[in-house]
Amino acid sequence: MKYVVHEKMFAIGDDYWIEDEEGRRAFYVDGKVLRVRETLELQDPDGAVVAVIHRKLVSVRDAMTIERGGDVLVTVRKKRLALLHDVYRAELASGEELEIRGDLIGKEFDIEYDGERLARISRRWFSVRDAYAVDIERPDADAAMLIAVAVCVDRLVTKE
Numbered sequence: 828m829k830y831v832v833h834e835k836m837f838a839i840g841d842d843y844w845i846e847d848e849e850g851r852r853a854f855y856v857d858g859k860v861l862r863v864r865e866t867l868e869l870q871d872p873d874g875a876v877v878a879v880i881h882r883k884l885v886s887v888r889d890a891m892t893i894e895r896g897g898d899v900l901v902t903v904r905k906k907r908l909a910l911l912h913d914v915y916r917a918e919l920a921s922g923e924e925l926e927i928r929g930d931l932i933g934k935e936f937d938i939e940y941d942g943e944r945l946a947r948i949s950r951r952w953f954s955v956r957d958a959y960a961v962d963i964e965r966p967d968a969d970a971a972m973l974i975a976v977a978v979c980v981d982r983l984v985t986k987e
Contacts (some may be wrong), residue, residue, distance in 0.1 A: 828847060828848065828962075828963045828966075828970065829847070829848040829855050829960050829961070829962045830845050830846065830847055830848070830853055830854070830960065830961045830962075830963070830970070830974060831845065831846045831847075831848070831892075831958055831959075831960055831961075832845050832958065832959050832960070832961060832977070832978070833845070833846070833957060833958050834973070839890060840893060841856065841858030841867065842855070842856065842857055842858055843855075843856050843858075844867065845961075845974060851872075852859075852872045853869065853871075853872065853970075854869055854871060854872075854877070855869075855870045855872070855874075856868070856869055856870075856978065857869075857870060857971060865881070865882035865891075865982070866879065866880070866881050866882075866947070867879070867880040867978065869971060869974065869975050869978075871933055871942060877971045878893050878895050878900070878971055878972065878975045879893070879895075880892070880893050880894075880975055880979060881894065881896045881979060882982070884948070888904050888905055888907075889904065889905070889983055889986065889987070890902055890903060890904035890932065890983075891904075891979040891982060891983060892905045893972065893975045893976065893979065895972075898920065899920055900920055901917045901918065901919055901920070901925075901934070901972060901973060901979075902917070902918045903916070903917045903918075903927075903976055903980060903983065904916065904918075904978040904983070905983065905987075906926070908985065913928075913984075914926060914927065914928045914930050915927040915928075915931070915980050915983065916927055917938070917976045918921075918978070923940070924940075925938055925940050925945070925976065926938075926939045926940075926957075927939075927976070927980050929948075931980060931984045932984060933940065933946055933950065934949065934950040934959045935948070935950065936948050936980070938973055938976055938977070943965075944964055945963070945964060945968050945973060946962060946963050946964060946968065946973045946977070947960075947961075947962045947964065948960070948962075948977050948980075949962070956973050959981075961973065961974050961977050
């Protein structure tokens with residue numbers, strides 16, 4: 828399933844919709860303003876919160892967390908000792924890791940688990956600058972979590 832992220836750069840609160848490949852609204856990213864740390868809520872079309880994304884306040888390396896139901900589900904940060912390219916990792920609460928590699932600045936990268944691609948993020952299909960696709964390749968994958976990871980990587984790379 829392919830999702831289209833229509834990010835609104837410099838919008839107040841950073842609110843934007845994520846649509847599925849049919850053009851239906853699938854998720855809403857609600858940027859919370861006036862918070863001590865950067866906070867985004869990923870909501871379903873009915874407004875139910877499916878994930879909360881926070882930038883960690885105190886961290887040696889810049890990191891973001893994804894929470895569901897008040898529990899940290901994933902922590903996303905740049906991987907240490909990546910020799911040739913920037914590589915990010917998403918550490919799951921279970922201790923497993925996802926690797927994020929590719930052209931992070933150009934938004935052409937993959938999210939992999941144990942060498943298998945779970946999602947491909949690409950701007951290639953769009954002529955507009957403020958959109959990119961998240962193509963979830965496994966039908967059993969947690970689409971909301973993978974989209975939240977892509978949003979985290981985008982934020983971390985942009986800040987860097």
